[in-house]
Amino acid sequence: MDLNDLNIFQTVAKHESVSKAALELNYVQSNVTARIKLLEKELQTPLFYRHKRGMILNTEGKRLLEHSREILSKMEELKRAFQDKTNPSGVLEIGIVETVIALPEILSSYNSKYPDVELSLKAGVTDQLLQEVVDMKLDGAFVTGPIRHPLIDQVEVIQEKLVLVTKGSGFSVEDITTKPLLLYNKGCGYRGRLESWMKVEGIIPKQVMEFGTFGTIIGSVAAGIGITILPESSVADLAANGTVFCHRIPEPYREVTTIFIRRKDAYLTNTLQCFIDEIEARTGQALARQPELT
Incomplete structure (x- = not known):
């Protein structure tokens, strides 16, 4: 059934x-008559x-x-929803690494401006979230960067410093060989930096314990179970009150950048464009297309 046939039907009615x-309608009469007859044939009943x-x-x-009034009304509503540049709506699926310090401010501002958008957040590690953006399972994601991928566009969100986090104030590199490392699962950008540093220094950790959430990791560190690596900003409050202590790691492993990524050849909806605009307004950065790998 053609939606235009319903419009013709309503006009005749x-x-x-x-x-x-x-x-x-600016149609010839024979065309209107033919469309009404076709509609009656499809529905297997006279209508007039x-x-x-x-x-x-x-x-x-x-x-x-x-029924036709309801259908055509819904179609007009659908068109308005997609055509309205100032009032986006629908579901926006965003991936996050849990320690993005700028995220609450971005989300709060976006929610205030666009209350008709339903934000769906999925936590994960960088490699996993990158793959889900590439596979178009997520509209975008906050991950550890930079990312060099031919299908990915990215915008820098925040630059931070990574620190080793322990329960006690005293720390030496040898502690890594005697205490467990409490890390996110494989694919975490922070973990990758730590492993690169340890490899260069020839440090072999006593044990690596994998966790899926920030709360579990930092709670375990505070309980004295082991050592972790996190952005300094994510544990600033706990460090200020003495719950944990932060220790620097050397350059170039210390600096970490959080970026927002999207698949560059995916259709850019108004909903996602407004989200990117909000990030750029908050960070002063523009979405940067990465050159294709050669």
Whole structure:
């Protein structure tokens, strides 16, 4: 069934005349008549009482009129939702690494401006979230960067410093060989930096314990179970009150950048464009397309 046929049907019903409907729609009368007959054939029932002065809806026609008004109204609503640049709506699926310090401010501002958007957040590690953006399972994601991928566009969100986090104030590199490392699962950008540093220094950790959430990791560190690596900003409050202590790692492993990524050849919806605009407004950075790898 063609939606335009429903529009023709409504116009004929309004005027109770094929000729008047054809005049309003700028169609030839034979085309209007043919479309009404096709509609009746599809529904397997007459829709009008026909008489010399025109045609009026029968019972089945009145039923269809009610349904057609609802259908066409919904279609207009759908068009407005996608065409309205100032009032995006729908679901926006965003991936996050849990320690993005700028995220609450971005989300709060976006929610205030666009209350009709439903934000769906999925936590994960960088490699996992990158793959889900590439596979178009997520609209975008906050991950540890930079990322060099031919299908990815990115915008810098924040630069931070990574620190080793322990329960006690005293720390030496040898502690890594005697205490467990409490880390996110494989694919975490912070973990990758730590492993690169340890490899260069020839440090072999006593044990690596993998966790999926920030709360579990930092709670375990505070309990004295082991050592972790995190952005300094994510543990600033705990460090200030003495719950944990932070220790620097050397350059170039210390600096970490959080970026927002999206698949560059995916259709950029108004909803996602407004989200990117909010990030850029908060960070002063513009979405940067990465050169293709050669």
